Amino acid sequence: MNLNSQFVRMMRCPSSGSALVFDGQGLSSCDGANCYRVNASGIPLFAETLCTEDAKRQQVHFEMVHAQYLENLGYPHTQEYMAYLDDAFHKVVSDAELAVTAEICCGSGEAFRLLGRKVGSGVGVDISASMLDVARHFLRDRRYCFIQGDATNLPLNDATFDSVFIIGGIHHVNDRARLFGEIYRVLKPGGRFFWREPVSDFFLWRWLRALIYWLSPALDEKTERPLLYGETVPVLTQAGLELKHWETHGFLGYCLLMNSDVLVFNRLFRYLPGIRALTRLMAKLDGWTVRIPGLRHAGLIVIGMAEKPKRAQS
Numbered sequence: 001m002n003l004n005s006q007f008v009r010m011m012r013c014p015s016s017g018s019a020l021v022f023d024g025q026g027l028s029s030c031d032g033a034n035c036y037r038v039n040a041s042g043i044p045l046f047a048e049t050l051c052t053e054d055a056k057r058q059q060v061h062f063e064m065v066h067a068q069y070l071e072n073l074g075y076p077h078t079q080e081y082m083a084y085l086d087d088a089f090h091k092v093v094s095d096a097e098l099a100v101t102a103e104i105c106c107g108s109g110e111a112f113r114l115l116g117r118k119v120g121s122g123v124g125v126d127i128s129a130s131m132l133d134v135a136r137h138f139l140r141d142r143r144y145c146f147i148q149g150d151a152t153n154l155p156l157n158d159a160t161f162d163s164v165f166i167i168g169g170i171h172h173v174n175d176r177a178r179l180f181g182e183i184y185r186v187l188k189p190g191g192r193f194f195w196r197e198p199v200s201d202f203f204l205w206r207w208l209r210a211l212i213y214w215l216s217p218a219l220d221e222k223t224e225r226p227l228l229y230g231e232t233v234p235v236l237t238q239a240g241l242e243l244k245h246w247e248t249h250g251f252l253g254y255c256l257l258m259n260s261d262v263l264v265f266n267r268l269f270r271y272l273p274g275i276r277a278l279t280r281l282m283a284k285l286d287g288w289t290v291r292i293p294g295l296r297h298a299g300l301i302v303i304g305m306a307e308k309p310k311r312a313q314s
């Protein structure tokens with residue numbers, strides 16, 4: 001088993017904050033107080049002992065649903081709609097040099113796979129070892145390292161990352177103040193935080209989601225909380241991050257064609273002739289809908305970016 005020393009230097013003990021050394025078996029904190037196992041896939045397990053209740057719930061949940069979760073992303077309509085959202089995400093990231101990047105709640109390494117060569121080196125953090133195994137399977141490149149850890153107590157060093165990404169993870173973390181505080185801590189001054197998340201500012205989506213979360217056995221109701229603009233921005237600001245971008249996407253088309261994990265009937269759309277072209281059309285219509293003045297905050301998904309000020313103290 002090998003753990004690149006460049007990556008070990010980016011990590012820290014989540015309990016004491018002290019630097020770590022790799023002895024070929026596991027990672028020990030330099031103050032001698034803590035040791036962390038590294039599993040057979042080379043993934044350090046920082047959350048075996050130190051983990052919040054929310055993170056534990058998510059761990060249990062994703063260990064159970066990871067296969068179905070990934071299968072749902074494989075339907076033709078889901079792929080077409082995701083391609084539309086990926087394109088929108090690329091436009092926000094633009095040509096920025098991402099350099100040293102962290103993907104938090106990385107799951108299968110979605111952001112790293114999307115951003116490809118723009119990432120100089122990448123550390124992916126997730127609470128579920130099974131999801132991390134999937135990420136490792138997709139991203140064997142030596143530019144990447146994956147670790148098991150809690151997003152609200154990151155085993156990552158201060159002021160180390162040029163960019164931080166979260167795709168579909170924020171809404172699973174109830175303690176957003178700690179989450180954003182950790183992102184601020186690990187970003188270098190001038191570093192940028194990008195996200196793509198469910199948002200429920202439009203009353204219809206708020207009601208529908210509340211009903212679905214309550215009814216669906218495929219979701220863990222206690223750790224599903226889509227973003228709200230009025231709630232998120234003050235917490236970002238409090239953490240020291242400056243909001244630079246907030247743009248919503250997805251309307252009726254998204255509602256109907258995505259979410260195959262809960263809207264089980266829409267799995268059958270894969271057999272519909274022309275479903276790919278129809279999905280592209282629906283995505284375009286959704287795009288126009290949420291550009292109508294008065295509906296700009298009415299989308300189901302938000303793509304956002306916030307910056308750590310250049311003169312920020314670490």
Ligand SMILES: C[S@@+](CC[C@H](N)C(=O)[O-])C[C@H]1O[C@@H](n2cnc3c(N)ncnc32)[C@H](O)[C@@H]1O
Pocket residue numbers: 054055058059062104105106107108109110111125126127128131149150151152167168169172173
């Ligand atoms: C909806 S999935 C999205 C992951 C990724 N974007 C993908 O598609 O593979 C959410 C991920 O967040 C992770 N997660 C939830 N709460 C977490 C926490 N407190 N710390 C670290 N990871 C967490 C889950 O294990 C899961 O892999």
